Amino acid sequence: MSYYGGGGYDSRKRPGDHDHYDSRSRGGGGRDFGGGGGRDFGGGGGRYDGGSRGGGRYGDRGGRGGGRGRGGGGRGPRVARPQTLMVLANYFQYQIKPDLVIYRYSSHIYDAKRVKKKDKEGNVIVDADGRPEFELLVQTTKDDKKREVPEDKEATQTIRRRIFNKLQQELKEKVGRNACVAYDGGEIVYGNVPLAFDKSNEEIQAKVAESGHGIYGPSDPGGERGSASTNAVGKQQTIAKYFVRVKPTCDDDDEDQDRVKPKWFQVLLVEKESIKVTDVLRDRNSPLNKFDELRQCLDVINKTTLTKSLTCFGKSPRQFYFPEEDQENICGRAFAYYWNARNRKNHAPFLGITESTRICSRGNVYTMSDVCLKYLYRSCLYKPNRQCSADRSPPSKPIAVLNEEARTIAGVPIRDFHSPVPFGDRERVRLAIQKLTMKVVYKKVFRDSVIQRMKEKGADDRTIERRRRQVRLNVRMKKDFSKANEEKFDIKWAADDPADSFTQEPRRREGDTTEQENAPPPQVHTIASYFREQHGIQLKYPKMPIVCIGKGPFKAYEWYPIEFFFQSFGKMKNANEKDQVTEVLKFYDEFSGTEIVKKIEGLSGHNILRDQKEFLKLFGLARQESAKKLEAKILEEPSLRFCEQQSTINDGSWNLMRVKFDRPATMASFGIIDFTDRSGGKRFFSNILRVCKSHGMELPTNISGRDEGIVTERVAVNGHADNIGQCFENAIAKAKDFFWYDSSSFFRQNKVWHKTRVFHNNQWKDALLIPPPDNRQGEVGLILKNEPTHNITIKGVQQQARLMIGTTNRKQERKLVDPFDFFYIGSRGIHEAIISRNEREEVREEVEFNTEVYELEDGSCVTEVEQIVPCYISSEKVIEPISMIFTFLRDEDKSNYLQVKKMAHVTCGVPNQCVVKFPKFEHRPDQ
Numbered sequence: 001m002s003y004y005g006g007g008g009y010d011s012r013k014r015p016g017d018h019d020h021y022d023s024r025s026r027g028g029g030g031r032d033f034g035g036g037g038g039r040d041f042g043g044g045g046g047r048y049d050g051g052s053r054g055g056g057r058y059g060d061r062g063g064r065g066g067g068r069g070r071g072g073g074g075r076g077p078r079v080a081r082p083q084t085l086m087v088l089a090n091y092f093q094y095q096i097k098p099d100l101v102i103y104r105y106s107s108h109i110y111d112a113k114r115v116k117k118k119d120k121e122g123n124v125i126v127d128a129d130g131r132p133e134f135e136l137l138v139q140t141t142k143d144d145k146k147r148e149v150p151e152d153k154e155a156t157q158t159i160r161r162r163i164f165n166k167l168q169q170e171l172k173e174k175v176g177r178n179a180c181v182a183y184d185g186g187e188i189v190y191g192n193v194p195l196a197f198d199k200s201n202e203e204i205q206a207k208v209a210e211s212g213h214g215i216y217g218p219s220d221p222g223g224e225r226g227s228a229s230t231n232a233v234g235k236q237q238t239i240a241k242y243f244v245r246v247k248p249t250c251d252d253d254d255e256d257q258d259r260v261k262p263k264w265f266q267v268l269l270v271e272k273e274s275i276k277v278t279d280v281l282r283d284r285n286s287p288l289n290k291f292d293e294l295r296q297c298l299d300v301i302n303k304t305t306l307t308k309s310l311t312c313f314g315k316s317p318r319q320f321y322f323p324e325e326d327q328e329n330i331c332g333r334a335f336a337y338y339w340n341a342r343n344r345k346n347h348a349p350f351l352g353i354t355e356s357t358r359i360c361s362r363g364n365v366y367t368m369s370d371v372c373l374k375y376l377y378r379s380c381l382y383k384p385n386r387q388c389s390a391d392r393s394p395p396s397k398p399i400a401v402l403n404e405e406a407r408t409i410a411g412v413p414i415r416d417f418h419s420p421v422p423f424g425d426r427e428r429v430r431l432a433i434q435k436l437t438m439k440v441v442y443k444k445v446f447r448d449s450v451i452q453r454m455k456e457k458g459a460d461d462r463t464i465e466r467r468r469r470q471v472r473l474n475v476r477m478k479k480d481f482s483k484a485n486e487e488k489f490d491i492k493w494a495a496d497d498p499a500d501s502f503t504q505e506p507r508r509r510e511g512d513t514t515e516q517e518n519a520p521p522p523q524v525h526t527i528a529s530y531f532r533e534q535h536g537i538q539l540k541y542p543k544m545p546i547v548c549i550g551k552g553p554f555k556a557y558e559w560y561p562i563e564f565f566f567q568s569f570g571k572m573k574n575a576n577e578k579d580q581v582t583e584v585l586k587f588y589d590e591f592s593g594t595e596i597v598k599k600i601e602g603l604s605g606h607n608i609l610r611d612q613k614e615f616l617k618l619f620g621l622a623r624q625e626s627a628k629k630l631e632a633k634i635l636e637e638p639s640l641r642f643c644e645q646q647s648t649i650n651d652g653s654w655n656l657m658r659v660k661f662d663r664p665a666t667m668a669s670f671g672i673i674d675f676t677d678r679s680g681g682k683r684f685f686s687n688i689l690r691v692c693k694s695h696g697m698e699l700p701t702n703i704s705g706r707d708e709g710i711v712t713e714r715v716a717v718n719g720h721a722d723n724i725g726q727c728f729e730n731a732i733a734k735a736k737d738f739f740w741y742d743s744s745s746f747f748r749q750n751k752v753w754h755k756t757r758v759f760h761n762n763q764w765k766d767a768l769l770i771p772p773p774d775n776r777q778g779e780v781g782l783i784l785k786n787e788p789t790h791n792i793t794i795k796g797v798q799q800q801a802r803l804m805i806g807t808t809n810r811k812q813e814r815k816l817v818d819p820f821d822f823f824y825i826g827s828r829g830i831h832e833a834i835i836s837r838n839e840r841e842e843v844r845e846e847v848e849f850n851t852e853v854y855e856l857e858d859g860s861c862v863t864e865v866e867q868i869v870p871c872y873i874s875s876e877k878v879i880e881p882i883s884m885i886f887t888f889l890r891d892e893d894k895s896n897y898l899q900v901k902k903m904a905h906v907t908c909g910v911p912n913q914c915v916v917k918f919p920k921f922e923h924r925p926d927q
Contacts, residue, residue: 083634088597091358091628092604094298094365097620100277102297103191105269107183109163111139111147112243112264136243138266149265157185157314159248161307163265164189166244171195174242180618182301184316189269190297192619196240196271238271250473259471261553277620281363291359298357301619302367305612310352313571319372321352324379324569326608334586343381346399346411347572349583350376353603367623369600373587375580377436379569401438401565402544409544409562410436417541420494430491431895433477433547433562437570440472440549440560445536472558474568478550480557489548495561496528496542504530527559539563576894597627643696660696667692667699667883668756671735671910672716673727674888675896681888682712684915688886700739701755702747705827711746714738719887721896728885728903732910735882740780742771750824751805751831751849757880758782760872764880768819770870780879781870783819792854793867800871801854804861807833807847816853816861882910889916 117125117133125133139147149160164183171179175195182190244267247260254260280286280294303317310320322330328339330351338348354372359365380396402409407417410432412425421429446454446468454464479490484502492500506520525533528542545562552558591599605625616623640647643660674681686708693699703711715734719727737743739754747754753768760767760782770781783789788800804816821834823844832844853861854868885908887900897914904912 081634081636085632085634086629087632088594089628089630090369090597090600091366091630092369092626093624093628094367095622095624096277096281096365098278100620102275102277102301102619103194104272104275104293104297105181105189105191105195106187106272107189108187108268108270109149109160110266110268111149112136112266113139114264136264136266157317159246160185162246162248162251163244163267165308166246167242167267170242170244178618180615182297182304182619184300184303184307186316188272188296188300190300190619191269194238194271196238196269240269242267242269249475254473258466259469260473281359281365284361284363295357295359298365298367298621301616301621302355302357305609305615306353306355308611308615309608311350311569318356319352319354319374321350321372321374321376322603322606322608324348324350326606327351330603330606332587332590334583334590344406345378346381346567347375347377349580349587350374351603353600366628369604371591371596371600371603373584375572377567377570377572379567398441399567400563401433401436401567402541402563409433418543420497420543421545426493429545430477433491435573436476437568438475438477438549438565439568440470440475440564441566442470442531442535442537442560442564443468444470447536472549472552472560474570475549477547480548480559482557485557491548492546492559494543495539495546496526498526500546501526502530527561531561578892601625601627656695658694660694664696664698667697668880669700669735669739669754669882669884670715671731671882671885672712672888673719673731673885674716675719675721675727676888676890677718681915682709682716685712685886685888702750702752702824702826704825707746707826711738714744714746721890721893724896724899724903725907728908731885732882732908735885736777736876739882740769740771740876740879741777742769747771750826752822752824753783753819755820758874759878759880760784760874766820769879777876779873779875782872782874783870784872785820788857788871789819790854791869791871792862792865794862794865796866798867799856801856801862804853804855805833806850806853806863807831808850809833809845809847814850815847816855817847822847885910885912887912887914889914892916 114134114136117135119125127133141147149163161183164181164185168180171181175193179191179193179195181195182192243264245262245264247257247262250257250260275294275297277294277297280290303312303320306312306320307317310322312320327348327350328336331339331349335349335351337343338345350373352372352374353369355367355369357365358368378399380398402417404417407414409421409429412429412432414421414425414429444467446464451464454467459467477490479488481488494500501524504523504525506522523533527546528539531537531539539561541561541563546559547562547565548557548559550557588596613622637649640649640654641662643662643664645659647654647659672682672685689699689708700711715731715738717727717731717734719730738746739756742748742754748771753770755766755768757764758767759765765784768783770783772779772781783803787802789803790801791798792801793799803819805819805822806814807817807822808814815833817833823832824830825832831847831849833847834842835845836843851863853863854865855861885904887904889896889900900914901912904910
């Protein structure tokens with residue numbers, strides 16, 4: 001039971017308090033007595049005594065509070081609409097330096113290496129002290145092409161951002177202490193001062209010399225990638241080359257960064273244009289693309305400031321998350337549990353901000369900020385709070401992928417770690433590991449002779465311990481494409497499995513003159529025996545899997561036991577569980593209205609972003625710290641009109657019970673896949689059809705009543721989640737068999753036809769389908785409105801005629817009925833015909849089927865013909881696809897849902913509706 005009054009959103013408000021800038025003004029709440037009402041809500045109910053009448057703004061009074069013990073307050077009278085008021089918006093204005101100019105560059109990053117300088121004869125060049133001199137060169141491939149770091153792959157975006165971070169320091173030394181570059185990991189970067197000075201464009205022309213044209217083909221004269229002969233602008237491009245040294249798999253502040261070898265890269269900057277910011281903003285007649293370029297420029301500058309301090313993911317990041325040690329202080333009450341020492345979850349909600357630039361019509365520039373929230377994998381179970389002293393904070397505990405306490409691998413329960421993973425669990429384990437970013441950590445065991453030799457060379461105990469520790473940072477499971485691994489595995493299921501053994505050739509030291517016949521023989525190892533013999537490590541769980549992480553420092557594919565893997569900080573896929581959704585809703589309930597704007601102000605002014613001001617200042621920008629107050633208007637409540645009535649909106653919801661839609665949808669056909677193994681699915685679907693019909697939706701023609709259950713049985717497919725693709729193919733095939741080809745003779749026996757739409761003469765038309773004889777598939781006959789339907793032969797003469805239905809009504813009157821006006825009512829076992837219709841309604845009467853009649857062009861009718869062939873025989877490709885495939889899922893497993901949606905929308909191209917937890921609503925499908 002809640003202890004707060006029903007009218008209040010926020011228990012910290014005084015009874016009757018309201019927020020001037022909040023369109024959802026809050027009623028107060030008391031623990032023991034009902035609170036006063038707010039502007040839009042009436043007084044709340046009290047715990048012991050009834051609440052008092054709710055006070056409101058502008059003299060509006062809320063409804064009376066609830067009765068003793070329980071009871072909610074009534075809703076106050078509606079405020080006058082439309083109404084103008086001031087609101088606090090999540091917009092922060094930029095102040096821009098007069099005559100501001102920003103320089104745009106395209107960037108290309110190449111792998112580089114540091115080599116000894118050599119003269120023309122190939123001799124190493126030495127300095128005055130006799131030490132060799134070094135130079136930096138761009139690495140090339142076997143066909144003499146430069147090895148470029150691609151900018152369009154997500155995996156390389158982090159590396160590119162690290163390279164540009166290091167380039168900032170290089171620019172301060174070579175260009176000036178105020179020089180800086182803005183980037184987001186893509187090809188386009190921006191500088192606050194000219195960064196390129198070299199007019200020779202050898203780098204540019206060498207880049208495209210092999211193609212002889214621009215990037216879009218021979219007709220493209222080329223930009224900076226154009227050929228030397230066709231690109232006049234390219235000959236005058238200004239470029240600059242910078243070499244930087246970064247650690248490709250970790251940041252400089254990573255705790256294991258000293259175990260990662262740095263790598264050299266060359267950054268080539270090609271100046272494209274200078275953007276005169278104030279000129280673009282002043283001139284309202286500037287081309288639209290100029291505003292787009294300026295908005296992109298300011299967006300990238302702002303992203304750069306956030307990238308320096310916060311964490312982001314993806315190729316073009318828009319969401320930036322605060323560090324783990326700051327989350328406890330900013331996450332609010334809804335997520336406080338995740339940041340205490342008792343929490344054992346390997347993931348947590350991370351709060352961040354997302355920002356985008358907006359340019360208004362008067363030339364004002366704003367950044368629109370908002371809160372973003374995402375569940376991410378944690379690297380440690382405990383993380384010291386920045387505001388806690390070191391002696392009071394619990395120690396950080398890395399999260400092992402193989403969890404001995406919970407007996408899981410990547411969250412998948414494993415019963416016994418001393419026997420191989422059961423076959424039924426292997427795919428789940430593989431998929432779970434595939435989602436993780438990990439690090440590999442293990443310690444070698446040195447022999448005494450090795451330790452003694454290291455000490456003789458001056459190594460202390462700390463250095464020896466550091467060399468024992470082996471680390472691979474931020475790795476993912478990858479397939480082994482080596483020749484020895486023909487099946488391209490990414491995981492193998494036991495470290496001591498002889499089937500996965502490999503041969504290791506003996507290492508020959510430099511200067512070793514051992515004869516070939518006296519050389520030690522090659523050794524055959526499993527992964528378990530290799531670590532035992534070579535590194536002195538006895539695996540604790542040799543029956544557990546080994547995982548490939550791709551190529552290592554020595555260009556060979558590396559495999560490690562799962563017990564060496566620890567979870568790294570990274571994105572969490574499929575973070576949409578029920579408890580997570582509940583927590584997110586609680587967070588936005590805690591920070592609603594103006595509270596969320598104040599939260600954004602607090603995050604934007606966080607201490608960790610203090611360098612943002614200085615960086616923006618270098619680009620001639622300054623951002624206001626307070627959010628913008630804007631004039632807003634409360635609009636009239638929208639009205640919902642149905643076919644027969646108008647609905648009233650109450651607190652954002654409305655009643656759909658027993659109403660007919662104004663323009664209802666049509667579902668001409670359907671298929672069903674049942675993954676539940678429960679008998680209630682088909683019965684529940686029949687109830688769905690009943691509710692759809694009550695809303696006026698047009699369901700498959702000539703199917704009603706008891707026939708709906710028969711059709712459901714005939715089109716339903718019982719599926720298994722391991723073979724979703726085949727289930728979809730079977731469901732679509734069964735639906736076509738029943739509705740299009742009448743394989744069960746349902747329509748033929750009832751003297752009717754299936755109604756759908758076909759693409760005929762470049763437009764969609766209503767049509768009745770004539771099934772082919774002998775259940776042949778691929779083609780169907782068509783009955784179109786107001787057109788001949790058959791070519792008939794009478795006494796050897798072929799004529800065109802339209803099929804009609806000869807009927808008799810209750811008055812024994814004989815009438816010809818068009819096939820489009822003739823229906824079978826399965827619930828009563830009768831036929832009906834339309835005798836008149838207008839825009840609003842149609843009049844039907846019960847009739848009896850007599851015979852099929854062919855009406856000739858002259859108006860005469862015949863019943864006996866020698867040969868009948870449909871006028872229009874078309875491929876099934878012109879028929880409108882199956883209207884809907886309903887899938888009944890066993891549970892809320894996100895992976896099954898996503899696979900079903902992918903199969904429906906991408907592979908098969910049919911609409912799909914998933915049904916979960918239907919037993920709960922089996923008798924209430926309208927809910």
